[in-house]
Amino acid sequence: MAHAELNRLQACLSFALDTLRKEIDNSQLPPLSQQSSVAHPLDDPTTYLPSTGLFEARRLSLACLGELKNLxxxxxxxxxxxRFTIYGVACTDTLIKTGIIDYLSDVPNPSQGVPAAELASKFELDSQKIVPILRCCAASGWVRETRDSSFALNRCARTFIEGNAGRRLNFSMPGFMSIIETIPHWVAESDWKLSRSPEQTAFQIAFKTPLVAFSWIIENPDVLVPIADHLQVFGDMSTPSIVADYPWEQLQTPVIVDCGGGEGGLISSILDAHPSFRAIVQDMENVVALTSSIMEDRRPRDVANGVLKVEPHDFFQPQPRIGNEYSFILRHIMHDWPDKEATTILGHVARALGPKSRILIIDMVAVPNVDSTATSVQSLMLDSGAKGPDYRIPSHFGSASRIVSGSSVHMMTMINGCERSLREWEKLVKGCGLRITNVYPLRAHTSIIECALDTRALL
Incomplete structure (x- = not known):
C-alpha cells in the first residue's frame, strides 16, 4: 500500500534536516542542543543572520514537522x-512575572534543575500550582523536568531572562485575552461585523472604549513602555536581513527617510553598512524627543554634521520631503491600517516622489494557502548548490506560516489591519499611482516591497 503523503513528508524532512546540519557546520556554529544551558547564535535573529541555505533549511524543517503533525x-x-495552547502563554508569563526564569538561570548548575519546593519557598508560592505550570512550559520546550518535580531551563528559555530580546518581545497587555474572546461575536454578531473602520474592532468591544488602539495605548502609560519594547524587538528581528538582503547601492537618492522610524535603530544599521547615505527619522511629536536623545548619544558626529536628522511628522499629513533627493522606508506601518487609511499614508509619500525615488514597504507578504501552488524545495536551497530530489511543499509553508497568519488576525482585531498578499499589495500600490518594481524576500518573516512612480499611468 502506498503512503504517498507520509513518504513525501518523511523524505522532505530528511532532506531539510540534512541540509540544516550541513549549513550549521559550514557556518561553523555549535550543534543545536536542548540540554545546553548556553544560548545558541541562531536563538537571536536580532544579532545573528544565518546563511540563506540555513534560513531556508530551518523554515522547511518546521514546515515539514507541522504538515506531518496535521497528517x-x-x-x-x-x-x-x-484550545490548551493559550495556557502555555499564561504559564511562560507566570514564570517571568514571578522571577522563576531569572532564578533558574542564576543557579550554580543551571542544567541540574531546581526542585519545585525550593522555588515555592523562594517566591512564597504554592508548589502544587508551580509544578503544573512548569510541566506545561516543559511541553512547549521552555524547561526540562530533570527529575520528578525538579526543573531546569532549556536553551531557548534564556531569551526570557531579564535584558534579553524575548523578555521584551513577550509583552502582556491587560485585557488581551478579552480581545481573543470577543472575536467570534465581533465577526458574526456585532453591529460592526461589516465595518472595516479602525474605530470599530474587537479591541473597542473588549476594552469598552471609543479610542483607536494606538490612542488608547498612548493614554495608558503602564502598557506604553512594554508595547514599545515589543515593537522595537519585532522590528530588530528583521534589521540584519534588511541591511544585508536589499541592494542599497542601487538606490539613486542620497537621502533615506524612515517614516515612523521610532528610535532610529534601522537607520543606524543602514548608515553603519552604507555611510554614503544621509538619513532622516520621522515620527510623532511624542516620540522624536526620545529618538533625538538616543541618536545624539549613539551617533553624535552624524547628528552634528547633518548626516542624520530627526524630525516630527504625522504620516497622515502630506510628506514634506519632496523630490529626487529622497527615498522612503515604511516598516511595519502599512499592516497596522485598513486599506482606506493605508492608501492615505502611502498616497502622501507617493506624491512626494521624484522619478528616481523609491518607497520600501517592509512588511509581511501573506501567501494564499492554496495547495495547487506548491513550492519546489530545491529552489529554496540557494546556498546548497547540490542537485537533489524535487520535493514539494505547500507554498505557504504550512505551520511555518503561523506567525504571518497570526499577525494578520492580531492586526485585524486591534485596528482592522491585516497582512496582505502580493495581489493585495499590488492593488494598494497601484491605487496610489505606484508600481512594484521588485519584491525582496528576507531572511526574516518580512519582505521588502520596492515601489516607484508608475509613469506609465501618466501617459
Missing part, C-alpha cells in the same frame, strides 16, 4: 491541543 494527529487531539 497524523487525530482531529479531536488537535482541537484540545489548540
Amino acid at each position: 497524523i494527529q487525530s482531529p479531536l487531539d488537535k482541537i484540545m491541543d489548540e
Whole structure:
C-alpha cells in the first residue's frame, strides 16, 4: 500500500534536516542542543543572520514537522491541543512575572534543575500550582523536568531572562485575552461585523472604549513602555536581513527617510553598512524627543554634521520631503491600517516622489494557502548548490506560516489591519499611482516591497 503523503513528508524532512546540519557546520556554529544551558547564535535573529541555505533549511524543517503533525494527529487531539495552547502563554508569563526564569538561570548548575519546593519557598508560592505550570512550559520546550518535580531551563528559555530580546518581545497587555474572546461575536454578531473602520474592532468591544488602539495605548502609560519594547524587538528581528538582503547601492537618492522610524535603530544599521547615505527619522511629536536623545548619544558626529536628522511628522499629513533627493522606508506601518487609511499614508509619500525615488514597504507578504501552488524545495536551497530530489511543499509553508497568519488576525482585531498578499499589495500600490518594481524576500518573516512612480499611468 502506498503512503504517498507520509513518504513525501518523511523524505522532505530528511532532506531539510540534512541540509540544516550541513549549513550549521559550514557556518561553523555549535550543534543545536536542548540540554545546553548556553544560548545558541541562531536563538537571536536580532544579532545573528544565518546563511540563506540555513534560513531556508530551518523554515522547511518546521514546515515539514507541522504538515506531518496535521497528517497524523487525530482531529479531536488537535482541537484540545489548540484550545490548551493559550495556557502555555499564561504559564511562560507566570514564570517571568514571578522571577522563576531569572532564578533558574542564576543557579550554580543551571542544567541540574531546581526542585519545585525550593522555588515555592523562594517566591512564597504554592508548589502544587508551580509544578503544573512548569510541566506545561516543559511541553512547549521552555524547561526540562530533570527529575520528578525538579526543573531546569532549556536553551531557548534564556531569551526570557531579564535584558534579553524575548523578555521584551513577550509583552502582556491587560485585557488581551478579552480581545481573543470577543472575536467570534465581533465577526458574526456585532453591529460592526461589516465595518472595516479602525474605530470599530474587537479591541473597542473588549476594552469598552471609543479610542483607536494606538490612542488608547498612548493614554495608558503602564502598557506604553512594554508595547514599545515589543515593537522595537519585532522590528530588530528583521534589521540584519534588511541591511544585508536589499541592494542599497542601487538606490539613486542620497537621502533615506524612515517614516515612523521610532528610535532610529534601522537607520543606524543602514548608515553603519552604507555611510554614503544621509538619513532622516520621522515620527510623532511624542516620540522624536526620545529618538533625538538616543541618536545624539549613539551617533553624535552624524547628528552634528547633518548626516542624520530627526524630525516630527504625522504620516497622515502630506510628506514634506519632496523630490529626487529622497527615498522612503515604511516598516511595519502599512499592516497596522485598513486599506482606506493605508492608501492615505502611502498616497502622501507617493506624491512626494521624484522619478528616481523609491518607497520600501517592509512588511509581511501573506501567501494564499492554496495547495495547487506548491513550492519546489530545491529552489529554496540557494546556498546548497547540490542537485537533489524535487520535493514539494505547500507554498505557504504550512505551520511555518503561523506567525504571518497570526499577525494578520492580531492586526485585524486591534485596528482592522491585516497582512496582505502580493495581489493585495499590488492593488494598494497601484491605487496610489505606484508600481512594484521588485519584491525582496528576507531572511526574516518580512519582505521588502520596492515601489516607484508608475509613469506609465501618466501617459
